[in-house]
Amino acid sequence: GHLTAVEWxxxxxxxxxxxxxGRVILWYLQNVGTGNSISLRPSVVSILDGGSGRQxxxxxxxxxxxxxxxLTWGIEGKVSVWDSYSVGEVMSPICTLISxxxxxIFALDVTQTGAKQSIAVGGGKNGGFLGVPAxxxxxxxxx
Numbered sequence: 169g170h171l172t173a174v175e176w177x178x179x180x181x182x183x184x185x186x187x188x189x190g191r192v193i194l195w196y197l198q199n200v201g202t203g204n205s206i207s208l209r210p211s212v213v214s215i216l217d218g219g220s221g222r223q224x225x226x227x228x229x230x231x232x233x234x235x236x237x238x239l240t241w242g243i244e245g246k247v248s249v250w251d252s253y254s255v256g257e258v259m260s261p262i263c264t265l266i267s268x269x270x271x272x273i274f275a276l277d278v279t280q281t282g283a284k285q286s287i288a289v290g291g292g293k294n295g296g297f298l299g300v301p302a303x304x305x306x307x308x309x310x311x
Contacts (some may be wrong), residue, residue: 172242173226177235182211182252184227184238192216192227192240194254196299214254216240218261230278239265241273245291266305268292282306 173186174295194214199206216238218224221271223240227236229252238252240261246267248261266289273291280286285307292301 170310172224175229177258179227182213182229182235184229184252186227186240186242188223188225190218190221190224190242192224192238192250194252196237201203215257216250216254216261217257218248225272225274226276228276228278230280237262239276239278239287241266241276241289241291243272245269245273247273247276247287247289248249265307266303 170188171185172188176182181197183197185193187193192294193212194216196211196213198209198211200209201207203254222230222242224240226241228239230239231237235252239247240249240250241247246264247266249263249265250258250261251305268291273289275290277288287305287307289303289305290295290301
């Protein structure tokens with residue numbers, strides 16, 4: 169499948185790449201070398217595979233100062249929660265945060281104030297004069 173989205177964590181050392189086949193690949197990026205001969209060494213750390221084979225539109229690192237969780241969304245209309253520090257192949261998410269299976273979720277963003285998270289989700293099949301509907305959710309993250 170082709171690449172549908174990429175997402176950096178705030179440290180700039182972890183990258184999530186979303187694939188149209190329904191998988192998300194977690195990468196660790198490390199600078200190696202000294203002086204003028206520094207190069208970037210990418211390593212695949214984990215493959216997140218929800219098992220559906222349905223297109224994933226995006227991923228977002230969130231929750232806590234270390235961004236312990238990764239949210240993914242796509243054509244199935246679900247927002248799945250994954251351990252952002254997963255290693256190896258992971259066949260199912262920690263949980264499904266949002267499930268609107270009658271329509272896809274096209275976009276998502278998160279803002280954090282202390283332990284409170286606010287999530288904006290855009291998706292749906294029936295848009296008014298403003299286009300695709302947006303939904304707002306709030307949650308509290310406890311590490």
